Amino acid sequence: MKSRLLLFSPLFLLLLLLSLTLSPHVIKAVEFEATEEWQVLPDGDSVPAGLHVRVDMTTGQRWAKIVSNDDEDLITTQEQVDAMRSGDYTSTTNPKSIISSSLIVPQKPPPPSFDYDLMYRTYLRIPEAQRPPLPDRSVLSSSEWESGMKKIWTDRQATLKEAMDNIVDVPDVLAEMIKRIEELRKVDDSNNTAVEDLRFELGELEYLLSDMDITRDFYILGGWPTLINLLSHPDPSILDLALHCVGTAVKNTGEFEPWILENEGLALKAVVNVLDSDSHSNKLIYALGSMLRGNDDVLAQFREMKGPEKLLASSKAFESKALTKACALAGDVQLEGWCVPCSRVLLISESMGDHETALKSLIGFNCLDVEATKIKGALKGVKSKWGEIDAEWRQEVEALAESVLASLK
Secondary structure (H helix, E strand, O other): OOOOOOOOOHHHHHHHHHHHHHOOOOOOOOOOOOOOOOEEEOOOOOOOOOEEEEEEOOOOOEEEEEOOOOOOOOOOOHHHHHHHHHOOOOOOOOHHHEEOHHHOOOOOOOOOOOOHHHHHHHHHOOOHHHOOOOOOOOOOOHHHHHHHHHHHHHHHHHHHHHHHHHOOOHHHHHHHHHHHHHHHHOOOOOOHHHHHHHHHHHHHHHHHOOOHHHHHHHHHOOHHHHHHHHHHOOOHHHHHHHHHHHHHHHOOOHHHHHHHHHHHHHHHHHHHHHOOOOOOOHHHHHHHHHHHOOOHHHHHHHHHOOHHHHHHHHHHHOOHHHHHHHHHHHHHHOOOOOHHHHHHHHHHOOOHHHHHHHHHHHHOOOOOHHHHHHHHHHHHHHHHHOOOOOHHHHHHHHHHHHHHHHHHO
């Protein structure tokens, strides 16, 4: 699959609903109107009492008209109406009311009728920025206004048809994607084409896993073990993408926490093992953060696996962005020993946003005297990096810095 699934906005879903309530091609906007001429009753339309009704036994079509003086076969009771609706009604007074198709003279169905006022009121419920420009009935004639509304509706029908043609069955897509990923995972990593295809599939998968329902389907269809197995892939780009998918899948959602700990914590072990490798990317911290934040049971297992020590040791090789994210995670889950790594963010990063993140974590740490000295030294030179980009924001960060200094005394 080389294109992303079509995801639908609330506006599209509303228009889809409109199509089921207004479209003359799906459900008529007006009820069946009988005349003195025979007309085909559309499927699903009710049969008002008092009409003359015939049924084509070959095609199953129902024909109706207003009864005339010489008509004998009438539907006049509720029982007859119910029987007609179910197709079980048979006249006892006029057997010719149920006839074969050979006796029916085909008639062209009437053109679809539109309830323009209903269309207009429905479109008005859509926020102005999201609806098409509506014709101004105060300056247009009645026919011009109806013509404008009809054009809007016709264009909407075409858009809806195109969208419906692009709808795919997500579980089937996921099942096929899982199969392809598993096949590509087993191909030797020296096969550049296979690696490139695997990159594409994982990029698509991460996009889909941002939806909780799709994530749940992915797990039910057996995709989770395949994804975890990729955490030992030798290609760094594949490893990064797999970590990204894992992080997006579990993303601090309690419902999915058991996935992390099932099979003796296999998924968590796989991520912790990445800390022992040369991969120290932002995606590694993203996956860890998604697993640990708000999940006390997972955090307890992480401590048992010596995860905090491994993360701290790995932090020495982190670049500024990864180090900043790790510092934020350490502050959120209260890991020990992060005073110096967080102070290093102040030294190596040029971003005031990174400095703010590090300062927020430092406030919650109990730093030793030797660590406090390094933090104070880092703070002396960092203010010159902040500039005058946003005076109000700078004041907030400076207040954070003063709070950190106060906590070190």
